Amino acid sequence: MKYIKALPLVLLAIVMILNAESDKFMSHATEINGMEVMEPWARERPANAMMGGAFLTLKNSEGEADRLVSASSPVADKVEIHDSVMKDGVMSMMRIEELVVEPGETVMLKPGGFHVMLMGLKKPLTKGTEFPLTLNFARAGEITVTVHVKDAGDMGATHKHN
Ligand SMILES: [Cu+2]
Structure with missing residues (x-):
């Protein structure tokens, strides 16, 4: 009956391994000089797409703005660095010169908000691939x-560029 006693431990070990694996997959963070870049991802795009959006979270742990x-x-x-604005029910994007991250602040770049715009794609953004x-x-x-x-779904047909 020894193995029955051991079973919960085995299950616990499996759960821990799975958690470690998903952590490894989920939390991608790079920190340099007090600026942390977390969870960078891009939406998959069809092969003929010219543009794509990349999203990430910035955290400034320094005492001065960046x-x-x-x-x-x-x-x-x-x-380019873009912001999204909703006007007359239509989402449009515009280029911004810079994105300020205040001291201690976390800024999320996400669909419908700030994003990194990849223009003139040289290769298709295929699900499961990665790029620098x-x-x-x-x-x-x-x-x-x-x-x-x-x-990650679609931004919808109402998304257009200025
Ligand atoms: Cu954009």
């Missing part, structure tokens, strides 16, 4: 992260 001033990636001709993205901060400097391409 600014995301530019970005680049080998998968796109040009990378370099973010340039005024204070923290260059931070390169690995962006994971995910299937």
Whole structure:
């Protein structure tokens, strides 16, 4: 009857291993000079798409503000920082010069809000693949992260570019 007693321990071990695996998969964070870049992901795009959006969370743990001033990636001709605005029921996006992250502040780039715009895609953003993205901060400097391409629904037909 020894193995019955051991079973809960075995199950516990399995649960712990699964948790560790999902943690490894879920929490991608890179911290350089007090700027943390968390969970970078991009929405999968059809093969003929020219543009794609990348999303992530920024956390500034320094005592002074920082600014995301530019970005680049080998998968796109040009990378811009965008904000989204809802006007007359239509979501549109516009380029912003910089994204300020105040001291201690966490800023989330997400669909329908701030995002990193990949323009002139050189390769399709296929679900399950990943690509590098370099973010340039005024204070923290260059931070390169690995962006994971995910299937996360669609932004809808009302999404357009200015
Ligand atoms: Cu955009």
